[in-house]
Amino acid sequence: MTTKQDRLIEVYDYVRQNYGVHTKTDFAIALQITRPTLSAAMNGNDSYLTKNLFQKICAAFPGAFNLDYLLTGHGSLMAEQVIHDDGNIRITEEIDPSSLVNAALAAKDETIAVLREQLEAKDALILSLRQQIELLKSGKSGYPYMVADDPNHKNEK
DSSP: OOOHHHHHHHHHHHHHHHSOOOSHHHHHHHHTSOHHHHHHHHTTOTTTSOHHHHHHHHHHSTTTBOHHHHHHOOSOSBOOEEEOTTSOEEESSOOOHHHHHHHHHHHHHHHHHHHHHHHHHHHHHHHHHHHHHHHHHHTTTSOTTSOOSSTTOOOOO
16 A cells, blocks of 8 residues: 555656646645645655645646545546546546646746746845955955955965
């Protein structure tokens, strides 16, 4: 019998292969949970491997996963399939392809927004560090010997 952690990882692997969700951050965004929450669940923390988490998975990927399997390990990962008289296989819950595409696009847009914010924060940090270096070089910082233009310069005491 697989653990809830194993089943969550199984879902993540399936989603990565079939839904264009390439990172854990993308997956967390698709589930509308935080990345740390997803990490805790994927690391096997039982307090995060809840019915609510598995319901979010089923809501994010409608008709794809079997909630009973995710919760108990009984059955199969994929939603029940029925073979009709005409030989066609249909999932008992119809999947709306547009909702899957929209979920994947939303995850990508949110990931891009988060990455832009992180880049802006790093740019601000770089600017601040450059300003501090200029202060050190100018001697206005109170530490005139901290930075020298000449690499052979020896600190004077």
